[in-house]
Amino acid sequence: MIAVRSAVLVLVALLAGCTVAPGPPVLAEGPLPTARVLPYADMSTATPPDLAAYSRETGQRHVVLAFVLAGPGGCADPSWGGHVPVADRAVVDRLSELRGVGGEVTVATGGAMAPYLETACEDADALAQAYRTALDAVGSNQLDVDLEAPVDVEIVADALERLQRERGTAVTLTLPVQSRDHALTAAGMAMLRAAADRGVAVRTNIMAMNFPDGGKWRDAMTGATDAATRQLGEVWPDADPGELRRRLAVTVMIGRNDQGMVTTADDAAAVVGHARHRGLGAVGLWSVSRDAGSCPGEPRARPDCSGVEQDRSAFTGLLQAIDRPLP
Numbered sequence: 001m002i003a004v005r006s007a008v009l010v011l012v013a014l015l016a017g018c019t020v021a022p023g024p025p026v027l028a029e030g031p032l033p034t035a036r037v038l039p040y041a042d043m044s045t046a047t048p049p050d051l052a053a054y055s056r057e058t059g060q061r062h063v064v065l066a067f068v069l070a071g072p073g074g075c076a077d078p079s080w081g082g083h084v085p086v087a088d089r090a091v092v093d094r095l096s097e098l099r100g101v102g103g104e105v106t107v108a109t110g111g112a113m114a115p116y117l118e119t120a121c122e123d124a125d126a127l128a129q130a131y132r133t134a135l136d137a138v139g140s141n142q143l144d145v146d147l148e149a150p151v152d153v154e155i156v157a158d159a160l161e162r163l164q165r166e167r168g169t170a171v172t173l174t175l176p177v178q179s180r181d182h183a184l185t186a187a188g189m190a191m192l193r194a195a196a197d198r199g200v201a202v203r204t205n206i207m208a209m210n211f212p213d214g215g216k217w218r219d220a221m222t223g224a225t226d227a228a229t230r231q232l233g234e235v236w237p238d239a240d241p242g243e244l245r246r247r248l249a250v251t252v253m254i255g256r257n258d259q260g261m262v263t264t265a266d267d268a269a270a271v272v273g274h275a276r277h278r279g280l281g282a283v284g285l286w287s288v289s290r291d292a293g294s295c296p297g298e299p300r301a302r303p304d305c306s307g308v309e310q311d312r313s314a315f316t317g318l319l320q321a322i323d324r325p326l327p
Contacts, residue, residue, distance in 0.1 A: 025193075027239040027247075028201035033106070033142055033170045035062035037319045038205070038251060038284030039291070040108065042066055042303065044081025048090050049288050052097035058316045061103050063288065064144055065095075067111035068134045070120035075127070078109075078117055078134040086137035095138055106172070107134050110146035118151040124158030131163055141167060144205070146174035147191060157194035164200055171195075174205040174251065180213055180223035184231045192235045202247070203281060204232060208271065209253035210261070218267040222274040225250045229278070242279060250275060251284030254291060254315040255306025256298060264308055268318045276322055283319045291315045 041049050043065045051063055068086060071079030078086050095105060109117050109131070117134075121127035131143055143163065145156065163169040173195065175188035183206055184192070195202050206228045213220035225248070232244045252263050252271055268285070275283050285291065287303070291313050295305035306315070 024237050025196035025235070026199070027196075027236045027243065028199045030201050031164065031168045031170045032201050032247065033172050033203045033282070035104075035106070035142075036282050036322050037062065037316070038064050038106070038249060038282050039288050039316055039319070040064045040066045040251070040284065040286045041288040042081075043091055044084050045289075045303075048094045050097075051094055051103065051288070052101050054288055054313065054316075055098055055101050055103050058313045058320075060316055060320065061101075062105070063098065063103065064106045064108050064284070065138065066108040066287070067113070067146065068107060068109045068117065069111075069113065070115040070117050070130075074115075075117060075121035075130050076133075078130050078137075082113070082115060086134050092138070099139075104142075105138055105140050106142040106144050107138060107140050108144040108146050108174070109134065110148060110174075112148050114149065116149060116151065118145070118147070118156050119149070121155070121159075124155050124162065127155060127159035128162040131159060131169075132167075135169070142170045142172075144172040144174055146207075147188070148176050148207075150187065151191075153187075153191045153194040156191065157198050157200060160195060160200045160202075161198040170203075171200060172203045172205050172249070174207060176207050177209070177211045177224045177228070179211055179227075180215075180220045181227055183224040183227035189231060189235065192232070196235050203249055204228065204247060205249040205251055205282070205284060207253075208250050209263070209286070210257050210259045212259075213261075217261050217263065218270040221250070221252060221263075221267070221271050225271070225274060225278070225280070245279045246281045248280050249282035249284060250280060251286060253286045253301075255308045255310075256301045258301045262308060265310060265314060265318060268315055269321070272319055272321050276324070276326060280322075283322050285315050285319055288316075
């Protein structure tokens with residue numbers, strides 16, 4: 001009876017020439033990423049990381065390849081780090097070896113450096129084509145858009161909608177954290193709302209790293225995770241809270257961070273435990289090459305080691321605990 005009455009009211013409003021305000025966006029059903037552990041690998045280095053060896057050592061089958069930027073040719077030239085072609089032979093060979101041991105990959109764009117594809121491409125059609133080029137070069141249909149600089153969210157959302165509609169691309173939006181109590185920035189929220197308005201199904205991945213906090217670092221990271229969960233509820237207020245949590249991931253920078261904070265093994269374990277108890281969809285780390293104990297006590301963040309005492313690939317093992325049964 002209530003549904004009939006609502007339909008009648010809407011019809012009356014339309015006949016009267018009134019505009020009916022749209023309701024909140026519906027949480028799109030899919031496709032969605034399914035990987036539960038997200039180790040990022042920097043593919044812009046002179047010698048790409050040996051991902052097959054990493055996979056054999058850890059049992060980790062899924063790796064996120066970072067980061068595709070605009071190359072010397074701009075939007076039409078997606079390149080690792082802006083200088084290594086996406087189809088570079090050394091990279092392709094590494095990926096072939098990874099697939100030989102059962103591995104698969106996600107392509108990540110953006111990151112901490114410029115120039116972004118998302119700013120070099122002038123419109124959604126050009127950006128969607130740049131994404132296709134990068135995905136096809138490595139044989140993937142999983143895209144992670146890491147936005148740490150200003151972009152036109154309308155162009156990005158339109159490009160993602162095209163990809164998802166045309167080829168079923170699974171999309172992750174990786175976004176920075178500003179504080180433990182207000183995790184996502186205004187720009188990050190605007191990106192999520194733009195995607196939601198277009199019906200793009202996304203996993204949201206928060207970067208729990210490099211944000212100011214005077215308290216215990218593990219509590220800052222888990223607090224930011226809870227704040228992000230609340231913010232997803234603001235974007236999709238009618239969605240099931242459990243489903244929103246399943247569509248949330250948290251990625252940590254293992255060891256010494258760029259701004260001085262240190263994520264220890266115990267901190268990482270606390271974040272993973274929190275994710276398990278909250279029912280989050282995934283946990284990630286930056287990065288594969290840093291998951292090494294070759295520079296304990298290093299006072300600066302380095303790309304090749306964590307700066308803390310650890311066994312090789314120890315943090316990867318900690319993250320893989322997300323799939324262990326709850327006590």
